[in-house]
Amino acid sequence: MSWFNQKQNAVLGVDISTAAVKLLELSRVGARYRVESYAVAPLPKDAVIDKHIANVNVIADAIKSAVKQSGTKLKQAAVAVSGSAVMTKIITMPASLSEDEMEEQIMVEADQYVPYSLDEVNFDFEVQRPNENNPDMVDVLLAASRKENVDDRVETLLKAGLKAKIVDVEAFAMENAFSLLADQFTDASEGQTVAIADIGASMATLNVLHGSKTVYTREQGFGGKQLTEEIQRRYGLSYEEAGLAKRQGGLPDNYAVDVLEPFKRAMVQQIARSLQFFVSSSANRGIDSLILAGGCASIPGIDKLAEQSLGVPAYIANPFINMALSSKVKPQALSNDAPAMMIACGLALRSFE
Structure with missing residues (x-):
């Protein structure tokens, strides 16, 4: 079981989250990375429950379809277990x-x-x-x-035709991906404390890094699923239809004010609460900046709202900002998915250690 540095060839970063499987393949020329291929395949509602794999076959099928969609030829993969495990x-x-x-x-x-x-x-x-x-x-x-946490992931990859070369920890993968963001902020210098709020479909994870090393992690049950369920309830849609409408638009005019705004406020409150736990759990002064990651970070205006409410600069995570893209990667699609690709990116970076 290799969690830490071992020399290896390229590995495919595979992030299995509640709502989707995310794949990423990177290459490097000189000091510059290049996105060779990537894909996101949605998962049905109960395939992953509280970060535990509940249905190996369903997830393996999603990985297969993501591999096909991405066109990657890699067979070795890096996958992660959650911090709470x-x-x-x-x-x-x-x-x-x-x-x-x-x-x-x-x-x-x-x-x-x-x-x-x-x-x-x-x-x-x-x-x-x-x-x-x-x-x-x-x-x-x-x-x-x-x-069991490790074996379930290894087995899922095997059933999808991949070999688990590395089983990492999500917080370490996030720390790895943060190294790509650090040069985007002039203020992420040594001695700075940066919080990464990764808000996915059902789990909100706060990782606090000081001097680019993880010093605190906390997981809370909160995520975009709540927004999907509210859309479902209010507009009489199925869960799948609500998820689609959330991503692609086409909801009634009152959606932004009545549904989306309250969810954005709840999300910022959730981050504020997790930050309070961090500050009170240690002799810390607080944070210098906030990075928003995960699917919910793509909600328009969430960075501005977080900045106003929390009084610190807030950024949307995009680990690909300085990377080249292969011809099969669509720039707009990648840019939309970027905040949710942090863990996959941290895993794919294991190819170059």
């Missing part, structure tokens, strides 16, 4: 140990760190930096997840 911990170990010796020692001491028996868990570790208090020790990041 993963336990991470910083432990200190002697700097003199080799990687194999570290692994042995972690195996011996694992029951101190992980509340499950070892045969139920996949884990990986990465040396972070020398320990501040003792130069003979290093800080090691340990990540562990129950095997």
Whole structure:
């Protein structure tokens, strides 16, 4: 189980979220990335429940259709488990140990760190930096997840004809993708605290990064599904029709004022609440800027509303802004989907480590 750096060839980033499967293939020429292929395939309502795979076959079919739609030839993939399914911990170990010796020692001491028996868990570790208090020790990041979370994703990819080369953690994939955004903000310099609010169909995840490293993650049940359900209720549509109308328009004139505006306010309130938890959970002053990601970040004007309400600069995530595009990628479609492609992008970047 490789969660951290291993040299490898190109991998397809596959993000399995509640509402869709998102695929992305990147290449690199010199320092510049290029989007080779990408696709988004919708998932039916209960294929993924609370970040857990409920229906392997349905998701495998969606991945197959996304692979076909994207035209990618890659067979190796990187996929991620959600933050709530993963336990991470910083432990200190002697700097003199080799990687194999570290692994042995972690195996011996694992029951101190992980509340499950070892045969139920996949884990990986990465040396972070020398320990501040003792130069003979290093800080090691340990990540562990129950095997079922990992196995379900591996099996789903296999059924879709792909091989899981890497199982990552969503927060790390987000951190990886953030490296592409950092140069878009003049203020994302060292020492800045940036919050990424990733609002998907049913889950709102707040990742706070300080100096480009994740320092806080929180998941809340909230998302675009609530807007879809409200459209469904108010205009007498099926769930599928409501989702389509939400994306493509064609709803009555009162939609913007009566339905969309209240949802936008609820979304900003949700972000504000998560930020309050962050500030109170640590000795933090607050954040310097906010990045909006996930499908809900595409709602027009949400960045302005967040900026006014929260009093910090807010940006819509677009990890592709400085990338070249292959001829089979439609620029407008990619730009519309960009905020929802952060995790897929962080996974696809694993090709170049």
